[in-house]
Amino acid sequence: MDPLSVYAGKVTAPPLRKDAARNRQRIIEIGRKLVADGTTIQLNEVARAASVGVATVYRHFPTPQALIEAVAVDGLEALIQAAERAVEQDDPWTAFRDFLVRIVDAQLSDAALSPVLSAPTAALPGTAHLLDQLSSLFTQLFERAGAAGQLAPGITLADMTPLICGIAFSARMHPAIDPQERAAVGRHYLDVVLNGLRTR
Amino acid sequence: MDPLSVYAGKVTAPPLRKDAARNRQRIIEIGRKLVADGTTIQLNEVARAASVGVATVYRHFPTPQALIEAVAVDGLEALIQAAERAVEQDDPWTAFRDFLVRIVDAQLSDAALSPVLSAPTAALPGTAHLLDQLSSLFTQLFERAGAAGQLAPGITLADMTPLICGIAFSARMHPAIDPQERAAVGRHYLDVVLNGLRTR
DNA sequence: AAGAAAAACGGATGATCCATCCGTTTCATT
């Protein structure tokens, strides 16, 4: 039987070989460190730091962007869980607002998230799937808030991702040293935008 | 007499030699084209396109950032003029708002401006000077609006540059094709933020 | 457990990109 047909259409790829899984994990770990430090990712350098051949890195992650996405997976899953909890919330506006607080905060504390959330297209299929889930949940939150008459007219779903990423961008640009303070700045900017977004 | 002492403290450098001025202009023209196209700037490539030696490019602009700043000069000067006109405006809020509209629009129509306005430090002394002028004029606009009681408490001068650049970032992220439409999106996002900023 | 097939590995290496250095040319000055 052709392996291609076996996995065709599946999101889950065949399980990795033991050594491959180990190396992949090592690479991601190094990637996480580099992303956190704000260093621009160089795949050759990642290989050296992970004590792994260059080709191994390139096989797993053809581009730095792909590695960043792999690093972002945990954060994306956490956001999806938060969105799932939010859709359970009774009050549409509270659900909407709390989730936005969460997503801004996440972008500021996890440097891998911003590039993934603001990238037009994903490099890894796994990321695309997570982004789809997140997008679908967020759409619900947005439409519920809109249906409850809480959103000013003229605001569309397509505006939300840019606005959220713009807020994170602004907060990152603010000359705040300490992460705590930066989170507060992000929260502040979000409040400004939410004020502007809300029906008055 | 030591040339250093002659020019010490002056912003204006000794006039360029004829050939140097010509080459500098050529290089900037090519740079303008590349920036407009959104291409990442490679100094060797710029040299080739400008029919000039690599060293000539590096002598004038040690980094891509420096070339971008040179390209941005016209836009910066236009913004300074707009700010000067705005401080003449009678109504503090109108002056403030109109200038923000202008600066957002400028960032969206001139791709060289964003990196310069959001960069923490300038690569060329000329840019630093222009940014200082702009900053000083904007401070006046901001403080007048604040003194008129039009700004919500909690908003500081240090928030304004991040917020403005964030708005431009958001608009650039929006999936709008046509520049006209993108300008409208930027204007829209600015309205949202201004709503949130204003005392109610 | 042994052997074979498949999967993954590593790092040498050619290709590409970067930026400096220095011999030559052009310009301004007298």
Next chain:
DNA sequence: AATGAAACGGATGGATCATCCGTTTTTCTT
């Protein structure tokens, strides 16, 4: 026209990128 200073160009050494292929490791089969 001569001289010194300023600017020029591009060859080139150094760094980074990413592929290719001979070797090793794992998994599967019998």
